[in-house]
Amino acid sequence: MAGCFLELWKIQVYTPPMHHRPISHYCFHHFLLLSLGLVLGSSGLRAVDTATPESGEAAVSANPADEKRIENSVVKIFSTKRYPDVFRPWTKQPPQEVTGSGVVIEGRRILTNSHVVLYASQVQVQASQSGDKISATVVANSPEIDLAVLELDDDSFFDTHAPLVRTSTLPEVKDTVMAYGFPTGGSSLSITKGIVSRIEFTPYIFPVSGLRIQIDAAINPGNSGGPAIVGDEMIGLAFSHLDKAQNIGYIIPNEEIELFLQDIADGKYDGKYGMFNEIQNLQNPALREYLKLDKGTEGVVLSKINTHDSAYPLHQWDVLTSIGGSAIDNEGMVKLSPTLRVQLSYMIQKTVRDGTVQVSIMRNGQEQQIDVPVTLDWPMLFTDLKGNYPSYFVFGPLVLSTVTTQMFGGFDRNGQNVLTVSGSPIIGRRSEPPAFPDEQLVVVPAPFFPHKLAKGYWPHNGRVIKSINGVTVRNLKHAVEILRDAKDEFIVIEFTDVGIEKIVFPRQEAVAATESILEDNDVRSQGSPDTLEVWHHKSRE
Numbered sequence: 001m002a003g004c005f006l007e008l009w010k011i012q013v014y015t016p017p018m019h020h021r022p023i024s025h026y027c028f029h030h031f032l033l034l035s036l037g038l039v040l041g042s043s044g045l046r047a048v049d050t051a052t053p054e055s056g057e058a059a060v061s062a063n064p065a066d067e068k069r070i071e072n073s074v075v076k077i078f079s080t081k082r083y084p085d086v087f088r089p090w091t092k093q094p095p096q097e098v099t100g101s102g103v104v105i106e107g108r109r110i111l112t113n114s115h116v117v118l119y120a121s122q123v124q125v126q127a128s129q130s131g132d133k134i135s136a137t138v139v140a141n142s143p144e145i146d147l148a149v150l151e152l153d154d155d156s157f158f159d160t161h162a163p164l165v166r167t168s169t170l171p172e173v174k175d176t177v178m179a180y181g182f183p184t185g186g187s188s189l190s191i192t193k194g195i196v197s198r199i200e201f202t203p204y205i206f207p208v209s210g211l212r213i214q215i216d217a218a219i220n221p222g223n224s225g226g227p228a229i230v231g232d233e234m235i236g237l238a239f240s241h242l243d244k245a246q247n248i249g250y251i252i253p254n255e256e257i258e259l260f261l262q263d264i265a266d267g268k269y270d271g272k273y274g275m276f277n278e279i280q281n282l283q284n285p286a287l288r289e290y291l292k293l294d295k296g297t298e299g300v301v302l303s304k305i306n307t308h309d310s311a312y313p314l315h316q317w318d319v320l321t322s323i324g325g326s327a328i329d330n331e332g333m334v335k336l337s338p339t340l341r342v343q344l345s346y347m348i349q350k351t352v353r354d355g356t357v358q359v360s361i362m363r364n365g366q367e368q369q370i371d372v373p374v375t376l377d378w379p380m381l382f383t384d385l386k387g388n389y390p391s392y393f394v395f396g397p398l399v400l401s402t403v404t405t406q407m408f409g410g411f412d413r414n415g416q417n418v419l420t421v422s423g424s425p426i427i428g429r430r431s432e433p434p435a436f437p438d439e440q441l442v443v444v445p446a447p448f449f450p451h452k453l454a455k456g457y458w459p460h461n462g463r464v465i466k467s468i469n470g471v472t473v474r475n476l477k478h479a480v481e482i483l484r485d486a487k488d489e490f491i492v493i494e495f496t497d498v499g500i501e502k503i504v505f506p507r508q509e510a511v512a513a514t515e516s517i518l519e520d521n522d523v524r525s526q527g528s529p530d531t532l533e534v535w536h537h538k539s540r541e
Helices: 064-073 155-159 254-266 285-290 346-351 405-410 413-421 476-485 507-520 529-535
Strands: 009-012 021-026 032-034 045-047 074-081 096-105 109-112 120-127 134-142 147-152 176-181 190-203 209-215 227-230 233-242 249-253 277-281 300-304 319-323 333-337 340-343 356-363 366-373 392-395 398-402 442-444 463-468 490-495 503-506
Touching: 064 074, 064 227, 074 109, 096 176, 096 233, 120 147, 134 254, 147 155, 147 254, 176 233, 190 340, 209 254, 233 254, 249 254, 319 346, 333 346, 346 356, 392 476, 392 507, 392 529, 398 476, 463 476, 476 529, 490 507, 503 507
Parallel strands: none
Antiparallel strands: 009 021, 021 045, 032 277, 045 233, 074 096, 074 120, 096 109, 109 147, 120 134, 134 147, 176 190, 176 227, 190 209, 209 249, 227 233, 233 249, 277 300, 300 319, 319 356, 333 340, 356 366, 392 398, 398 442, 442 463, 463 490, 490 503
8 A cells, every 4th residue: 555545535626617527636645544435546537417428339238128128217317507606605606507317216216426416406307218307306415425316396207117126236347237328419318338347445525435336338428327237237327437538437336326325214314434544554574573463464554543532442553454354454455255355444334333343453462353433424624515505704895714625626726836835724734634623714715895995905815814803713603703792993804824914994894884895796695594693693682
């Protein structure tokens, strides 16, 4: 595991060309996360919505009845989407029309990719060879694992469109696979043929990881959410292709789909379990000697425990030798079959019981069996919007918001260089957990609105607020509280960045000017619902 290969950070920027979903990756040398995000990193993945398709070999089922049944279960999805504008959080980006694919599943529902319907204000479904579109509602959505479930306004659709059968086993490498969907380049159902190339356990959207099947059947924009078929059964759902590569597409396998459907059975998505500790391999002879390991001992060493809970059973320098009953090799892999080897984190989702996973460790030369608690989330200072819109608050000409993964991904290279020079925590703390439970970085996302109150100040967009009237800001709601409760004549705002001027506003004048500033700039609301609740709280006391 030498080198830099942890995909610790996956950032979705909501200004994608051709409706693609770009995913950026940030690697940290010798830093490996024992979690559902522990895998060898890969770069350049793009989920696919619309673009110019590549040609693929047409495939036809050997059994016409099976082919007809499969085609009857595949649908085209039309979404009208309004992505957030993280640098203008009071508004949304212009509507975008996106198409994708879906498949009928049990329970009179449609399964598709999250990115096909994420931020959709309108969703419609059309069957193959049909001239009608049926309105749909997104009833479950997981951007992390890229799956979503739709229900149709006209339930009678399912009387003539049966669910597709899903196999309960993983395919074999070299199995012939056919990808069904509605890629751009035409309006009718497309079928492409290839083979299963590899199966891995890999990151989706941090901190969630899962199994991923690679195929060489052409998957193009618009295929997203369509089924992949081996024989006459579905093996998974198409969701992405490797950018700037030929015939490398990816499938979410049925195992991940089943976990998702089980999770949402109670009406909400909780996520996937993980252990969030840092590990390193055991290939270095000096490290093995330091740990007093014999030649027959294989596993990985815990280099850091990411919890302050004194009751946590694992310790730094413990050597993990097995998880869920499966032996771990010196690269942190477990063998599932003679031809399939995956990252050890896969065993968490296979063996978790009542929130714990059994591991074997070597500690001080002694082997022990330990039940280790696992969790559904690893808190990070930069949170993901997960389909929500960013929070914000307007005070005079100033806009406040919070740093999210989407905002960080939106800074171009030059912007990141400027932040690095100024010592901004947006750069310095991008991989850190919060220092306390409700910590957020409160940022000025946009230049000042035009007004005489901002005269002489440089634009402060991208700068993180340290304090307001001498009170250290904990999070956005806290910043609104400070502004709401202030009694001083002036509001003094100080920033964390080095060399950035302080801002001083006359308090009463800034409050009085806010309404006209909103009106002049077509801002419909002074803040998002969560911040307005704080701002107006006094009037209800």
